[in-house]
Amino acid sequence: MISKRIIPCLDVRDGKLTKGIKFKGNVDIGDPVEAAREYYEQGADEIVFYDITASSEGRDIMIDVVKRVAQTIFIPFSVGGGIRNLEDMRRVILAGAEKVSVNSAAVTAPEIITQGASTFGSQCIVLGMDVKKVGVSEKIPSGYEIVIHGGRKYTGIDALWWAREAERLGAGEICLNSIDADGTQEGYELNLTALISDNVRIPVIASGGAGKPNHLAEVLTKGRADAALIASMVHYRTYTIAEIKKYLSEQRIKTRMLW
Amino acid sequence: MLKARVRNEERIMIAIIDYKAGNLTSVARALQNIGESFLITDDIKKLQAASHIIFPGVGAAGDAMVNLRQKKLDSWLKDWISVGRPLMGICLGTQIVLDYSEENDTKCVGLVPGSTKRFPDHLTSAGQALKIPHMGWNNVEFRRSHPIFQDVSPEAEFYFVHSYYPTPSDERAVLGVTDYGIKFCSVLAVKNLVAMQFHPEKSGRPGLQILRNFCSWRGNDL
Numbered sequence: 001m002i003s004k005r006i007i008p009c010l011d012v013r014d015g016k017l018t019k020g021i022k023f024k025g026n027v028d029i030g031d032p033v034e035a036a037r038e039y040y041e042q043g044a045d046e047i048v049f050y051d052i053t054a055s056s057e058g059r060d061i062m063i064d065v066v067k068r069v070a071q072t073i074f075i076p077f078s079v080g081g082g083i084r085n086l087e088d089m090r091r092v093i094l095a096g097a098e099k100v101s102v103n104s105a106a107v108t109a110p111e112i113i114t115q116g117a118s119t120f121g122s123q124c125i126v127l128g129m130d131v132k133k134v135g136v137s138e139k140i141p142s143g144y145e146i147v148i149h150g151g152r153k154y155t156g157i158d159a160l161w162w163a164r165e166a167e168r169l170g171a172g173e174i175c176l177n178s179i180d181a182d183g184t185q186e187g188y189e190l191n192l193t194a195l196i197s198d199n200v201r202i203p204v205i206a207s208g209g210a211g212k213p214n215h216l217a218e219v220l221t222k223g224r225a226d227a228a229l230i231a232s233m234v235h236y237r238t239y240t241i242a243e244i245k246k247y248l249s250e251q252r253i254k255t256r257m258l259w
Numbered sequence: 260m261l262k263a264r265v266r267n268e269e270r271i272m273i274a275i276i277d278y279k280a281g282n283l284t285s286v287a288r289a290l291q292n293i294g295e296s297f298l299i300t301d302d303i304k305k306l307q308a309a310s311h312i313i314f315p316g317v318g319a320a321g322d323a324m325v326n327l328r329q330k331k332l333d334s335w336l337k338d339w340i341s342v343g344r345p346l347m348g349i350c351l352g353t354q355i356v357l358d359y360s361e362e363n364d365t366k367c368v369g370l371v372p373g374s375t376k377r378f379p380d381h382l383t384s385a386g387q388a389l390k391i392p393h394m395g396w397n398n399v400e401f402r403r404s405h406p407i408f409q410d411v412s413p414e415a416e417f418y419f420v421h422s423y424y425p426t427p428s429d430e431r432a433v434l435g436v437t438d439y440g441i442k443f444c445s446v447l448a449v450k451n452l453v454a455m456q457f458h459p460e461k462s463g464r465p466g467l468q469i470l471r472n473f474c475s476w477r478g479n480d481l
Contacts, residue, residue: 001384001438003396003416040463045396070288076418076461096284098461121318123392123420172392203390226390256396256416259463 003256004220005045005227015061021235033068040073042241043259051081070096103128104148117170127171131159132179151179167200177207185211193223213247273297274309278326289460316351321363333368345478348454373427382440389440394420399435415465417457451478
């Protein structure tokens with residue numbers, strides 16, 4: 001049976017990791033390619049790169065990073081951040097990324113999902129959703145609203161509606177980030193994750209709030225997520241991916257144990 | 260890249276069929292990593308000179324068959340298979356070696372009798388609804404041994420991403436099965452053809468081992 005996926009997320013700016021990552025012997029690694037190699041060796045099932053570069057020069061550097069990652073690791077990886085059109089998608093896919101993720105651009109111009117899916121296939125297109133809990137209202141019946149620009153701008157769009165709409169438009173997967181849980185390390189937003197996962201037929205990656213292996217166990221069972229995104233808990237070497245997988249396997253949650 | 264190499268006094272030249280079906284570069288990069296030389300081409304003359312053919316593919320069966328027919332690669336594949344040299348199908352390249360695919364109601368290459376079907380709706384496992392596409396890591400349960408899977412642990416998992424799956428009519432063509440609510444044929448092998456639904460080029464070390472094995476295989480399924 002299919003395994004649940006454990007996916008480290010790396011934030012990159014101008015070709016460098018935004019936060020140094022502590023690895024063996026507490027060496028601080030700033031190179032995203034080396035970090036990707038380390039996580040590949042540790043048993044990551046996939047890697048997510050999030051490019052927070054603002055300048056166009058920085059974007060060219062990111063394409064070079066993607067090319068080098070593709071020569072180094074032989075598992076799927078996705079690239080998100082600043083993907084605005086088909087040309088942006090084409091560049092990262094040709095550089096070797098398996099998938100691209102679109103977030104804000106898809107909210108303002110949803111046709112990018114359909115265009116991307118028909119050009120590269122649905123399996124290439126991940127919809128990134130940043131979500132805040134706002135309480136149930138007529139406009140937001142699920143009680144969860146889509147926010148963009150790093151959580152600063154409310155869109156008036158219901159998260160559940162948007163997830164279904166993105167599936168209809170051709171997204172192959174959803175990366176669901178809870179802005180409320182993000183950075184707390186106190187656990188994923190289980191209700192939100194279960195709500196979205198139960199109502200779409202495409203895989204859902206849960207994001208935001210992971211601090212302990214038990215958080216992953218919860219979101220992969222009660223939250224019904226297909227995959228769990230992790231950041232700080234592995235970047236600061238509190239846990240290795242292998243340790244997390246061992247814990248999940250003790251909880252009878254199947255992950256890939258041989259790599 | 261166009262560089263032949265001698266191994267066991269035989270010329271090894273891997274060719275990847277280029278028929279505009281998705282991104283072929285990930286297969287190329289994996290071959291580079293294991294030190295194999297190769298070329299990517301749609302030129303039948305060059306393909307003919309190869310010792311091993313890889314038939315990859317991502318995308319939809321309908322478009323893929325249109326492109327193959329345009330370049331007469333469908334009939335060439337039938338000739339190639341009869342010569343007895345090794346052929347490896349990957350993902351869509353596996354589905355369309357059969358006679359027919361439900362995807363876009365497509366008549367396919369027909370190297371192996373059978374058809375490609377869509378996963379039924381509402382598959383479940385242990386009470387949880389299963390998603391389509393089948394995307395992620397899964398095991399393969401082997402029905403018999405095969406040179407391509409030598410030194411690959413039975414516990415190994417492979418990366419899948421697909422909504423359709425192959426159903427060869429002859430059970431003997433099934434080399435491995437995978438459980439996704441239903442058990443489907445994830446690897447098929449007939450004589451000098453071996454074809455897998457998963458992506459060896461994205462399946463970490465076990466995947467690279469499969470590619471390595473393929474490159475030293477002579478095409479006899481024993």
